[in-house]
Amino acid sequence: MNYLLLFIALFTAELVYFRIANYFNIIDKPNERSSHLKITLRGGGIVFYMGVLIYFVLEGFHYQWFFFGLTLITIVSFFDDIRPQSSKLRLFMHFAAMGLMFYQWGLYDLPWYYTILALIFCTGIINAYNFMDGINGITGGYSLVVIGSLWYINTYQVPFVDNDFIYTLVMALLVFNFFNFRTKAKCFAGDVGAISIAFIILFLLGLLIVKTSDFSYIILLVVYGVDTVLTIIHRLMLKENIFDAHRKHAYQLLANELKIKHVLVSSLYMLLQATIVIGFFLLESYSYIYLLSVVLVLSIAYVLFMKKYFRLHGK
Numbered sequence: 001m002n003y004l005l006l007f008i009a010l011f012t013a014e015l016v017y018f019r020i021a022n023y024f025n026i027i028d029k030p031n032e033r034s035s036h037l038k039i040t041l042r043g044g045g046i047v048f049y050m051g052v053l054i055y056f057v058l059e060g061f062h063y064q065w066f067f068f069g070l071t072l073i074t075i076v077s078f079f080d081d082i083r084p085q086s087s088k089l090r091l092f093m094h095f096a097a098m099g100l101m102f103y104q105w106g107l108y109d110l111p112w113y114y115t116i117l118a119l120i121f122c123t124g125i126i127n128a129y130n131f132m133d134g135i136n137g138i139t140g141g142y143s144l145v146v147i148g149s150l151w152y153i154n155t156y157q158v159p160f161v162d163n164d165f166i167y168t169l170v171m172a173l174l175v176f177n178f179f180n181f182r183t184k185a186k187c188f189a190g191d192v193g194a195i196s197i198a199f200i201i202l203f204l205l206g207l208l209i210v211k212t213s214d215f216s217y218i219i220l221l222v223v224y225g226v227d228t229v230l231t232i233i234h235r236l237m238l239k240e241n242i243f244d245a246h247r248k249h250a251y252q253l254l255a256n257e258l259k260i261k262h263v264l265v266s267s268l269y270m271l272l273q274a275t276i277v278i279g280f281f282l283l284e285s286y287s288y289i290y291l292l293s294v295v296l297v298l299s300i301a302y303v304l305f306m307k308k309y310f311r312l313h314g315k
Contacts, residue, residue: 006051006168007171007175010047010175013047014044014046014047014176014179014187017044017046022041024082027040027041027042028041028190038184040185041186041188042081042188043187043190043193044190045139045188045190045196046078046190046192047193048169048173049070049074049196051168051171052172055165059162059164062162064104065104069097069099069101070196070199072096073094074196076089076090076094077090077191077195078190078192081190081192094123101206102115104203105207107206126195126202128224128225129197129201130191131228132227132249132251133188133194134247134251134252135251135262136181136183136185136262136263136266138251138269139194140177140180140189141177141181141266142269142273144173144177144270145273145277146220147166147201148170148274149220150166150204150205150208151163151167153208158211160211160212169200181263181266182263183263205221216287219276219280220277222295223276226295226299226302227249227250230303231249248313250305251265251269253312253313257313279294
């Protein structure tokens, strides 16, 4: 009953946000690099922050340093959705937010180079999540698989976080998916949604890795990771500015050039990541070998896919 009430509260909050976004014209207009054709409300992913805010208040201000970091990164991302902000301001706010999250992890008690590695990894994942947020359902659906995997680990393998926190995130994702995981999306996540859910997932993943010292858990993000890294390498080979908007990710070719429905492409990414995670659980004793094998197989599949279909993008 409590989670049903939470779902209703978040659903109502999302509807209220739609009224606000419509009034202030917070919209996403399609352009030549977009994968959608209609003007759509932007920033529906604010519901992820709303869910964490409710948890933070009801549970006695638990994980306060993480929450303060999430608030910083959500604010700058939300204003960036309304009007593009300075890259220096965004970078400063991202680093400040990550610094607070690292403190929550207890990372500063470890050797200094762990902080440097975490900063590089987290910056990469946050940007990867933002890059991959381009079609209906992919951010909400993929995140639901990752959060579900973390719930399984937390419940049946290694307790590392309050399960109520995970259940709250699931409710927020279900609300967002109701409006976004459809052929004609009511809203997009926006930077505020993609970046905030990436930050939340990183917080959970970091807690798990710090507790277990097992870096193989990054496999929970391997599909996004391989697609993003290889796309960047591909664009560098094409002598493009990797910071410019583009439509060269594998999922974009599937949706735009091959004309596969957005919800089917998003479902494919979900199924692929879920299948990989199940294999990871079954082959737990060989976690690092399995991780390297998965990265190799996905990389080969990506290269073969691009060799066959990238010519369509040029046309």
